[in-house]
Amino acid sequence: MTNLNPSRRVPRRRLHPKRTLSPEEIAQWYAERAAFRQRCQPIFDRLKPELIKTHYNWYMAVEPDSGEYFIEKDSLAAGKICRQKHPNAIPHVFRINETGVCGTI
Numbered sequence: 001m002t003n004l005n006p007s008r009r010v011p012r013r014r015l016h017p018k019r020t021l022s023p024e025e026i027a028q029w030y031a032e033r034a035a036f037r038q039r040c041q042p043i044f045d046r047l048k049p050e051l052i053k054t055h056y057n058w059y060m061a062v063e064p065d066s067g068e069y070f071i072e073k074d075s076l077a078a079g080k081i082c083r084q085k086h087p088n089a090i091p092h093v094f095r096i097n098e099t100g101v102c103g104t105i
Contacts, residue, residue: 036064036090037092039064040062040064040092040094043062043067044062044069048100051071052096052097055096056097057095057096058071058073058095058096059071059078059094060094060095060096061075061078061079061081061091061092061093062082062091062094063082063086063089063091065086065089066086068082068085068086070082070091078091079091079093
């Protein structure tokens with residue numbers, strides 16, 4: 001019979017305990033993301049009906065300050081093109097379908 005050595009499991013901990021966010025900081029981050037999406041949403045809603053016909057399930061990266069958008073088959077490629085044109089801006093990526101997102105939970 002084989003002797004089994006019980007191995008002691010090391011408890012998991014945070015990788016960077018000094019970099020934890022307070023609940024207020026987390027709530028602020030979510031609020032900023034929601035406000036950013038609300039700035040990008042009108043551009044997406046304006047273009048969505050015509051793009052669904054030709055580019056269904058492609059991705060659209062929107063830069064809200066300039067109003068420019070970039071369409072690609074891959075979400076990372078769309079974001080990369082947007083960042084090349086606007087290096088200091090953060091794009092919001094939508095999927096070109098009825099909801100603008102990749103799926104539901």
